[in-house]
Amino acid sequence: MSNLVKAQNGAVTAAKSTGGGDTHQYLTFTLGGEMFAVGILNVKEIIEYGNLTEIPMMPAFIRGVINLRGAVVPVVDLAARFGGKISAVQRRTCIVIVEVTQEDARHDIGIMVDAVSEVLEIPARDIEPPPAFGAKIRADFIAGMGKVDGKFVIILEIQRVLSVDEMALLANVNQASPSDPEAIAA
């Protein structure tokens, strides 16, 4: 595994140990020039982008699968999931492995981000409710807007963003031939 991973993991542990009270820790990362955050408790690890196997007949936001120590883990292109363009792989592109819980089952899903920034503590009082519009992504994907150094960070409602059911449904529609309008309706 790359040095990046070790460094990031170290940061994660360090930040965790100083936490407490109403302040939660968030992993922040950039995506298409914007800053996003996910609750640190959902994050399992961060790995370098690479060795991805594409899965045919899937929507663009499902980039493929990777081998994570013997387990096959899907990787979601977060920018594409938000309805934007497919992310280009850059020098600092990495995959954040997130654990989501759905119907009592835990799934590990990788999210592809442009770059991981840092682990931040954001006090609850500095988190605003999500705006009705204007954030460019679906409102239900946003858990809140965190104020960090006078700027807003979008804190993601990662369980919604990575809803396995919803994504599987989208994948199904995709497979039933996107050129066929009737199929999508079905």
Added chain:
Amino acid sequence: MEEIYSVFAQEAREQLTAMEDGLLRMEQGDQDAETLNAIFRAAHTIKGASGVVEIHHVEKFTHILENLLDKLRNGEMQVSSDMITALLQGCDHIGALLDRVDQGYMDEDPAVAAAGEATAATLRAFTGGAATAEQAGMVEASVGTVERAGGDTAISDCWHISIRFGRDVLRMGMEPLAFLRYLLNLGEIVHLTTLSDAMPLAEDMDPEACYLGFEITLRSHATKEQIENVFAFCRDECDLYILPPNSKVGDYLNLIEHLPEENMRLGEILVKSGAITQEELDQGLRRQKAAAKIAEATEQPTPQLGDILVDKKMVQPEIVEAAAARQKQVQEKKTAEARLIRVQADKLDQLIDLVGELVIAGASANLLAQKSGQGSLVEATSVLSRLVENIRDSALQLRMVQIGETFNRFNRVVRDTSRELGKDIDLVISGAETELDKSVVEKIGDPLMHLVRNAMDHGIEPAEVREAKGKPVKGRLELNAYHDSGSIVIEVVDDGGGLKADKIQAKAIEKGIIQPGQTLSEQEIVNLIFEAGFSTMEKVSNLSGRGVGMDVVKRNIQALRGTVDVKTEVDVGSRFIIRLPLTLAIIDGFLTSVGDASYVIPLDSVVECLALQDDATRGHMLNLRGEVLPFIRLREFFDVEGAPPQRENVVVISAGGQKAGIVVDQLLGEFQTVIKPLGNLFKHLRGIGGSTILGSGEVALILDVQALTQLAGQAEERRASPPQRIGAAMLSERE
């Protein structure tokens, strides 16, 4: 739920299956003693086990069954068809009781209890009345013989009294005989064993002391208090234990612990305590010779018994035999248990995951060794790889179970259903030894059940109709299983009326599933039965035809990544073909690549490989030695980026009886691996059966060739068909 209860429920279910099997065999005329004994033993085991875990309502109910079985076994009653039906109902009720145990309730569900009461009453009606008279008669007839000595009567519905008189009883002017005889005023002494173990050697024996003890089986309606009162005068001078009828095994075991005869071998005490006598004794008699030998063998290494040597000879030979049989049985059971270990399924999964990783790690070590060019290292790693592969094979085998057990359950279903329908139907099973993954076996039961019932209800015609058609009056239902192209195929075949396309079409139009005037092929029409809300029978029976039939079957099978097809011919019958992947099974794959991606094709679907020659192709077909072979170009089909190489290759596959070609860039050869499921996110994905991890750590996809060819066919159809056909094609594919 505590583990002991789940283990109990599981084991009880196994016994229940054994009972049911036996009963069904009996009904088919197999009424030998061995079958009957097997049924009885199963019931007895359930009763005993439920007593040990103190689930008394199960124990109580099983006891009723056991009583009836005992009568059959003793030849006191003849088995009848009604009796078997009642016994099977009894099994069902026990099953229902176990369901509740599985749900974590130790009490009885009142609703289930009410149903059980009716069954119990039916069962009791068979034994009732005659019981006491017959029992008494039996004892009478066998005075001084085996039954008397060994206590071979239905003991557990009797009181059990253990009494050890104190040394001074006689000197104090009390007469044990008088007390014991008085018991006759309360009921019938079914059995009495006199124990003189406490008596010392003759020189030391005090002629005025009392050394005797008694184990008494009393059939009586008396209360415990009444029985205790019999011994009121000597109460302080003796040790008295009274166990009420239907006491649990635990109580008997408790009693054994309290009995002073600690030198007695366990078997003898169990026999004496009357808890589990009959079976042992029976076996003892049957294996008289074998048991006698073992009795000798087991007695010899107990020299410390001293004066009990005499005692041993004192014990009736029947008891020794029973005890010996018991010991033998215990040994047998121990060996059987040693051969079987229960392991939690997730522990197995974990092991298989680890072994899978081991295989992958081994493969990459192999690669590195080859790159290094060191001969000895290559050799060492290849030996290691071979061993790891063996381990993987064995590990995977652990999860494979035969489908036979699932099939056998249908003996009962077919029997009951055919009675209910008034049809005479034979069930023929083939391929029971076909293995598939346990997780698949668990989930295939329901769809199969529905298909079987449907075939009996709607498929096979009533006898008079069959006769009119000139068919054998007896219907025939087949359950087949076999391996094909890396899948397991399960067929449900009936020789009934077949599916009538015109009727189905009319119904589908009526239900709004298709539009009038739609042109559909016969097969397409037949496939409409898998649509939601379809049921052809006018009359809705309670077996099937609730309108939630075939579509549920199809959905369930698709959830297992399987397919279901039907082939039918009017008046000849229908054949439902379920094709399931062997998830988690060892997959022998053929590794290919397209661009940077690797794809594994299940080896048993591969027919041959050849180089693709452009001049032999036309559209998506190629000329295979004069044969037209449709092919799928994976590069196109999967939208793989990049230009194809100069020379492409074709893997000719056969799936579901159809041949097709899969065009890939490179052929990389055979390869054995562990299937890694792709997970829920890809649950709707068809054409890909799973994934596997290559030696390089890269994930390769495993093609589901069957689905892939279908998918390609549909894509083509969509492109080629007029618009109204699209609707139908979509419909038949809709989930």
Added chain:
Amino acid sequence: MTEFATQTTTDGALHLILDGPMTIYNAGEIKEQLMSGLQTSSILEIDLSHVGEMDTAGFQLLVMAKRESMRRGHTLRIVAHSPAVREVIDFYNMDAFFGDPMVIPAEH
């Protein structure tokens, strides 16, 4: 009270006839007789046809004699039973233990 008569039969067995009750009241005496019988011969035949009364103590003595005889590897036979004796042995379900043929009268 109880009278004892012994005679040796042609096959070398000691034939012991008990005449009278076998109860707690004469248990000591009967034990002595039985023991001496056991000492005297390796084959002891006991005739109980004249035993008019038997209680548990008397019965116990028979058990003792049988056990002792078996322990020594001797033979003990009860060659005749009075109804009283038979009734007690029967009730205690010890027929098989003694292993002697019992003459079952018609009324049984």
